[in-house]
Amino acid sequence: MFEICAGAILTQNTAWRNVERALTALSGDKLLASEKIAAAGYGRLYRALRPAGYYRQKARRLKDFCRYTLKAHPEGLRGWFSGNAEALREELLSLKGIGPETADSILLYAAGKPKFVIDAYTRRIFVRLGFPDRREYGVWQRRFESSLPPDVRLYNEYHALLVALGKDYCKKTAPLCGKCPLKRMCAAARIN
Ligand code: SF4
Missing domain, CATH: 1.10.1670.10 (Helix-hairpin-Helix base-excision DNA repair enzymes (C-terminal))
Structure with a gap:
């Protein structure tokens, strides 16, 4: 579930094969979890995210998403995503760097909510x-x-x-x- 959210954030302005390379690098560096990314230094994140392009911006966005999740939803992604789809969408859209396409990709693919993704x-x-x-x-x-x-x-x-x-x-x-x-x-x- 976390990997899907990370992929949705990283896929902005790049091809999916580049996102896969970045996700593989995050996984190889044992960073594919909110707590790990929230605690990791930016240098480590930059190295892993470089294949996805705009890696500095994406590192910040991913870290912000992880920090927010840990603070606002200590119950975890599964618990957070079990709520109302529209409320969840509004909350995702309130986070910096998450636009409608990213929010709806998280809703559909990670939360299992019926939102049609427009790309x-x-x-x-x-x-x-x-x-x-x-x-x-x-x-x-x-x-x-x-x-x-x-x-x-x-x-x-x-x-x-x-x-x-x-x-x-x-x-x-x-x-x-x-x-x-x-x-x-x-x-x-x-x-x-
Ligand atoms: S959708 Fe239309 S424009 Fe696109 S490849 Fe098919 S026939 Fe051509």
Whole structure:
């Protein structure tokens, strides 16, 4: 559970493979726990987090999250996450450096709450499919959550499929529309 939270914080502005390298380094240095990170010196954290990029900022954010968790929720993550989803989301969003995507990743993947995660892949694919390009995270999220049942497994699988589609076909530049499984329903495929 802690590893999922750490991954959600570290994944900002970097590819997941870099986060995995940082998590492996944290694990190798026996730092994959709130108490360990809260007590560790920054030099040690920088070394482990360097592969994830922005490592100084991410070390601070991770340490702040761990310190907050230990102080505000001595019952542990499991106890903290067993509460109401909206209250938990508000609390996560009140922490410095935790935005909606990070908060919702923690809610869905660590706490098992039905919150649909909106990321760059989701926006890119759906804008190309022909949906209006809106900036606000909440507008995107409401669109999904009002069309789908609040099912954690479904949200999990749906998001994983969008990530796979974004990586394998709907790339940032030069999307592979000819091979894409969504080409028949995609507005952009008619242009590309
Ligand atoms: S058809 Fe092309 S633009 Fe549309 S979703 Fe697939 S890869 Fe992306």
